[in-house]
Amino acid sequence: MSNGSVITEEMKSMVGREIAKVVHEVDKTMLSRLAEAIDDPNPRWQEEAAPGFITAAVVSGSGEPPKVLFPLKRMVAGGGDWEFHLPIKLGDVITCTTHVADLYEREGKAGKLLFIVTETSITNQRGELAAKGRATLINY
Amino acid sequence: MAEQIFYEDVKEGSDITPLVKNPTKRQLVKWAGASGDFNELHYDKDFATSLGFPSVIIHGRLKAAFLGQLMTDWIGDKGKLKRLSCNYRGNDLPGETLTCKGKVTKKYVQDSEHVVECEIWTENPKGEKTTPGTAIAVLPSKG
Numbered sequence: 010m011s012n013g014s015v016i017t018e019e020m021k022s023m024v025g026r027e028i029a030k031v032v033h034e035v036d037k038t039m040l041s042r043l044a045e046a047i048d049d050p051n052p053r054w055q056e057e058a059a060p061g062f063i064t065a066a067v068v069s070g071s072g073e074p075p076k077v078l079f080p081l082k083r084m085v086a087g088g089g090d091w092e093f094h095l096p097i098k099l100g101d102v103i104t105c106t107t108h109v110a111d112l113y114e115r116e117g118k119a120g121k122l123l124f125i126v127t128e129t130s131i132t133n134q135r136g137e138l139a140a141k142g143r144a145t146l147i148n149y
Numbered sequence: 150m151a152e153q154i155f156y157e158d159v160k161e162g163s164d165i166t167p168l169v170k171n172p173t174k175r176q177l178v179k180w181a182g183a184s185g186d187f188n189e190l191h192y193d194k195d196f197a198t199s200l201g202f203p204s205v206i207i208h209g210r211l212k213a214a215f216l217g218q219l220m221t222d223w224i225g226d227k228g229k230l231k232r233l234s235c236n237y238r239g240n241d242l243p244g245e246t247l248t249c250k251g252k253v254t255k256k257y258v259q260d261s262e263h264v265v266e267c268e269i270w271t272e273n274p275k276g277e278k279t280t281p282g283t284a285i286a287v288l289p290s291k292g
Binding site for chain 2: 039051059060063064066067070086088089090
């Protein structure tokens with residue numbers, strides 16, 4: 010495995026592809042469950058999305074990238090990057106659209122590391138971009 | 150909540166008020182349900198040890214959420230968090246104290262906003278930075 014690229018033409022063709030689109034009505038239950046799971050008692054998060062609401066997979070990382078993008082044995086989450094543009098408030102309806110943003114590989118100590126980057130745009134009911142999230146998955 | 154912090158109150162090198170978290174397995178299950186992340190690595194010990202992990206580990210996205218709380222607690226209701234990035238470098242285990250920390254690396258005014266850039270991280274009981282990252286926020290000015 011250490012010679013040659015693990016990234017095939019088929020995999021390259023997936024970059025840019027939409028893999029999930031989910032719509033959430035931001036209700037009291039969703040806000041309070043996430044605030045409770047983070048254990049953040051700030052009452053503000055009963056009316057507005059905490060940053061951790063946006064880092065949640067259900068908002069900024071729904072959908073598994075196609076299996077063909079994971080040719081190696083194991084997978085771990087490598088990191089994330091979030092931009093917060095507009096507050097997301099109780100009663101908003103958000104659309105979270107995820108696509109494959111990038112694919113690259115590196116040589117690790119124990120062999121190839123393949124990085125799969127997804128990007129999610131979170132728009133509100135007015136079509137405004139409220140937040141953006143990028144997540145890196147590592148296949149090794 | 151602490152008193153509102155202002156742009157004028159911070160210097161490059163200023164520490165962010167630490168946030169101490171004591172995540173339990175129960176909290177990981179709550180996060181799995183609330184956040185929709187059902188990877189077994191975070192609640193099934195047999196699954197986790199079969200992959201070579203010492204036990205279940207804390208979700209990276211939950212650690213990112215903790216770092217988000219570190220920032221919003223510190224910048225207060227008048228501050229605005231603009232960006233948060235982190236790497237899930239080390240594995241953190243439920244039952245161990247996880248301390249979120251940070252410091253200001255840069256401050257400047259841009260487009261009439263009072264911006265602070267910060268280095269942030271989570272620290273395990275051994276003092277290792279397990280989730281290093283950066284954050285950008287806007288603070289209110291006394292101006």
